[in-house]
Amino acid sequence: MSYEGRKICIADRGYYWMQHFPEGQQYSVTTVFNPSGSIVQWYIDICKEIGYCLENGPWMDDLYLDLIVLPTGEVIDKDIDELEAALKNNEISSSEYESAWAEFKRLKVSLAEERLKLKELTVPHFKLLVQTLNDQEGGD
Secondary structure, three states: OEEOOEEOOOOOOOOEEEEEOOOOOOEEEEEEEOOOOOEEEEEEEEEEEEEEEOOOEEEEEEEEEEEEEOOOOOEEEEOHHHHHHHHHOOOOOHHHHHHHHHHHHHHHHHHHOOOOOHHHHHHHHHHHHHHHHHHHHHHO
8 A cells, every 4th residue: 555655565475454343433443464463554444333243243334534543653544535425425414424524533633642542452352363373273
């Protein structure tokens, strides 16, 4: 991917993508880890709704706006144009539009004030995932 003129590899052999769907929230987080286990980025989707289905697992109803957070703490706003087009094309209502912007702004403040602890949310789960995968490989 290219972010503001910089190329960042987010998918290749040995990369992991891990998703979190925080209960009762209007966002999901996809964390990308490189083969050495370092975080490449967090991708935050603003959502209308998040749910869970026994047959298919978690799901989200995306509201277009996204935030990309790099390990440096830099935050990149994403897909504002898609949200504007969705409103213009009547793909979303004005209340959904306002809801997306409200959650987007809330998350940006939480990130700026370091209240949204992405590393603390994701790294322990990644370590558990890697340990489980290693145990399965060793146990088979």
